[in-house]
Amino acid sequence: MADNSRTEIADLGEFGLIDHVTRNIELQNASTVLGVGDDGAVIDHFGKQTVITTDLLVEGVHFDLMYTPLRHLGYKSVVVNLSDIYAMNATPTQIVIGLALSNRISLEAIDEFYEGVYAACSKYGVDLVGGDTTSSQKGLIISITAVGEVSPDMFVKRSTAKKGDLLCVSGDLGATYIGLLFLEREKKIYLESPGVQPDLEGESYVIGRLLKPEARKDIVEFLAEKEIMPTSMIDISDGLSSEILHLCKDSGLGCVLYEDKIPVADAMKTAAFKFEIDPTACALSGGEDYELLFTIPPSEHEKLVLNEEISVVGYMTEAQEGVNILTKGGSKRELTAQGWKHLRQ
Amino acid sequence: MADNSRTEIADLGEFGLIDHVTRNIELQNASTVLGVGDDGAVIDHFGKQTVITTDLLVEGVHFDLMYTPLRHLGYKSVVVNLSDIYAMNATPTQIVIGLALSNRISLEAIDEFYEGVYAACSKYGVDLVGGDTTSSQKGLIISITAVGEVSPDMFVKRSTAKKGDLLCVSGDLGATYIGLLFLEREKKIYLESPGVQPDLEGESYVIGRLLKPEARKDIVEFLAEKEIMPTSMIDISDGLSSEILHLCKDSGLGCVLYEDKIPVADAMKTAAFKFEIDPTACALSGGEDYELLFTIPPSEHEKLVLNEEISVVGYMTEAQEGVNILTKGGSKRELTAQGWKHLRQ
Numbered sequence: 072m073a074d075n076s077r078t079e080i081a082d083l084g085e086f087g088l089i090d091h092v093t094r095n096i097e098l099q100n101a102s103t104v105l106g107v108g109d110d111g112a113v114i115d116h117f118g119k120q121t122v123i124t125t126d127l128l129v130e131g132v133h134f135d136l137m138y139t140p141l142r143h144l145g146y147k148s149v150v151v152n153l154s155d156i157y158a159m160n161a162t163p164t165q166i167v168i169g170l171a172l173s174n175r176i177s178l179e180a181i182d183e184f185y186e187g188v189y190a191a192c193s194k195y196g197v198d199l200v201g202g203d204t205t206s207s208q209k210g211l212i213i214s215i216t217a218v219g220e221v222s223p224d225m226f227v228k229r230s231t232a233k234k235g236d237l238l239c240v241s242g243d244l245g246a247t248y249i250g251l252l253f254l255e256r257e258k259k260i261y262l263e264s265p266g267v268q269p270d271l272e273g274e275s276y277v278i279g280r281l282l283k284p285e286a287r288k289d290i291v292e293f294l295a296e297k298e299i300m301p302t303s304m305i306d307i308s309d310g311l312s313s314e315i316l317h318l319c320k321d322s323g324l325g326c327v328l329y330e331d332k333i334p335v336a337d338a339m340k341t342a343a344f345k346f347e348i349d350p351t352a353c354a355l356s357g358g359e360d361y362e363l364l365f366t367i368p369p370s371e372h373e374k375l376v377l378n379e380e381i382s383v384v385g386y387m388t389e390a391q392e393g394v395n396i397l398t399k400g401g402s403k404r405e406l407t408a409q410g411w412k413h414l415r416q
Numbered sequence: 417m418a419d420n421s422r423t424e425i426a427d428l429g430e431f432g433l434i435d436h437v438t439r440n441i442e443l444q445n446a447s448t449v450l451g452v453g454d455d456g457a458v459i460d461h462f463g464k465q466t467v468i469t470t471d472l473l474v475e476g477v478h479f480d481l482m483y484t485p486l487r488h489l490g491y492k493s494v495v496v497n498l499s500d501i502y503a504m505n506a507t508p509t510q511i512v513i514g515l516a517l518s519n520r521i522s523l524e525a526i527d528e529f530y531e532g533v534y535a536a537c538s539k540y541g542v543d544l545v546g547g548d549t550t551s552s553q554k555g556l557i558i559s560i561t562a563v564g565e566v567s568p569d570m571f572v573k574r575s576t577a578k579k580g581d582l583l584c585v586s587g588d589l590g591a592t593y594i595g596l597l598f599l600e601r602e603k604k605i606y607l608e609s610p611g612v613q614p615d616l617e618g619e620s621y622v623i624g625r626l627l628k629p630e631a632r633k634d635i636v637e638f639l640a641e642k643e644i645m646p647t648s649m650i651d652i653s654d655g656l657s658s659e660i661l662h663l664c665k666d667s668g669l670g671c672v673l674y675e676d677k678i679p680v681a682d683a684m685k686t687a688a689f690k691f692e693i694d695p696t697a698c699a700l701s702g703g704e705d706y707e708l709l710f711t712i713p714p715s716e717h718e719k720l721v722l723n724e725e726i727s728v729v730g731y732m733t734e735a736q737e738g739v740n741i742l743t744k745g746g747s748k749r750e751l752t753a754q755g756w757k758h759l760r761q
Binding site: 109155161168201 | 449453457459463465466467469471475476500506514546561564566568575649651
């Protein structure tokens with residue numbers, strides 16, 4: 072296919088590329104003392120504590136460029152990191168990005184990727200302050216480290232839930248996984264019959280959840296506004312089961328999860344039935360929802376009961392009672408993790 | 417080849433692997449409030465400013481596992497990041513590591529890599545506080561982000577050199593590149609005749625510089641002790657020419673570099689002659705030396721004249737005088753960057 076607007080990265084060189092993708096940066100945070108362009112960036116949180124988290128995204132493992140627009144990939148790469156910062160009850164303030172590019176990637180493609188990165192930075196009020204750009208022998212590799220700030224000792228760990236605490240979940244779960252199934256199906260059809268147009272009619276919700284996830288800034292802000300200090304918090308990246316098991320193990324507790332309280336969107340349920348998959352299974356094991364899972368003391372319940380974006384899905388118990396799900400049929404089953412096992416792929 | 421001690425990463429799973437490689441961490445810094453094991457790490461620099469830098473290292477681009485022991489690779493991956501923190505006149509305190517592993521890498525290999533990582537952490541007094549471990553389709557990918565601290569506004573940029581300042585370099589330059597030439601030569605011989613033993617007799621200095629570089633903590637400490645505040649600083653990762661050009665461009669200045677002042681080790685000179693390469697060319701364009709290039713006001717000269725680890729190699733001029741090297745033969749040439757062009761490989 073002819074492409075008149077392809078510019079090779081090699082024609083710019085590493086420093087030319089960095090200048091190009093950072094030329095329009097406008098810093099948004101007073102904490103950003105020095106941004107892109109030196110050996111390191113300098114941040115001053117003015118007495119607040121610094122929170123840091125990192126993610127590595129590898130083409131073919133974490134994303135498929137065949138159905139992931141680069142703009143969405145840039146956006147998502149930032150958001151998944153910010154989600155970890157919010158899960159600490161902190162506010163993200165800066166990111167640094169490492170990119171390894173194969174020569175298959177043009178400057179125009181990189182521009183699209185950065186459009187998404189800057190869109191996420193703008194939406195969440197974070198500054199891109201540094202990075203590293205290099206070549207890869209195969210595929211696109213994205214490394215993002217996010218920095219946030221939190222008032223001293225206001226961060227929330229995953230190991231500090233208390234017995235009797237209510238288990239809460241933001242938003243709805245499982246849609247991302249169904250979105251992935253749709254795109255994988257259409258990819259397969261396309262590879263077999265390249266002329267066929269993708270049929271994703273009516274599936275914009277689940278596909279949107281996959282391609283353009285959001286981090287739950289609003290939930291962390293709501294908790295602060297209502298002066299609710301969660302006793303523990305974690306973000307849901309590997310599926311609800313896996314995250315509940317982490318939280319229980321690290322807090323030395325068990326829990327009861329009510330199947331009928333697990334929030335699932337109608338659009339996800341309808342879509343799941345098309346694949347003959349149980350919506351609950353998607354919510355438990357699907358992954359990449361980037362919702363927040365947290366615990367609160369029962370006394371705080373009334374403060375959040377009117378927030379439709381938060382569901383109370385269970386409560387914490389002694390460890391010896393185990394980690395259980397109470398099914399819609401009324402039976403009690405042990406919860407097991409069946410999240411995406413990247414390393415077994 | 418039979419290998420009785422090979423453990424597959426997949427048998428541990430991602431979380432098992434993380435537990436395994438972080439089981440012996442002992443935090444060294446009061447600033448590390450919360451380390452590995454949550455959505456993010458928490459750092460409190462107690463009023464100091466935070467410095468952050470990141471590097472992405474890709475197998476086949478930045479290192480060759482055929483002649484790079486994993487222990488050395490782990491050590492070097494940390495050190496190259498710390499070098500950037502020192503180049504800001506800051507003290508490194510924490511790192512986070514992202515690793516993407518192909519199934520070719522065993523648990524024993526990862527243990528070796530982390531031995532090197534922890535050796536560097538111990539030597540430089542930094543804490544490993546987080547990371548991300550995932551799979552790669554091909555090769556090993558290492559992402560390291562280092563965090564440091566600096567007293568408010570004591571960081572040193574590369575853009576603030578002044579006309580008349582002296583240009584200084586730590587240690588000696590060019591040896592790393594010669595070390596690489598030796599190992600590439602031996603690799604080629606080995607691939608052609610696998611029975612032949614590598615002949616690296618007498619080349620331990622240049623090979624050591626390649627495989628086990630150090631960051632110049634001692635220089636930053638010396639400058640602090642002598643109360644020398646550099647007017648600008650950058651670490652030498654792409655070769656002296658390239659870094660001088662960065663410093664001049666960003667500071668809006670020119671400079672004169674004296675060829676006969678460029679520090680080169682005798683072992684490097686001897687080795688360079690074996691390859692019929694000019695030692696000066698290695699120092700100017702070799703790269704990966706991880707020495708510091710900095711400028712000081714002439715009035716500070718006497719404070720560092722006795723330090724044998726620091727060489728004054730030139731001085732800063734007006735921009736219109738250009739960036740020049742005064743050769744041993746007495747002629748003046750314009751300095752050009754011929755550093756490793758990763759993106760043209």
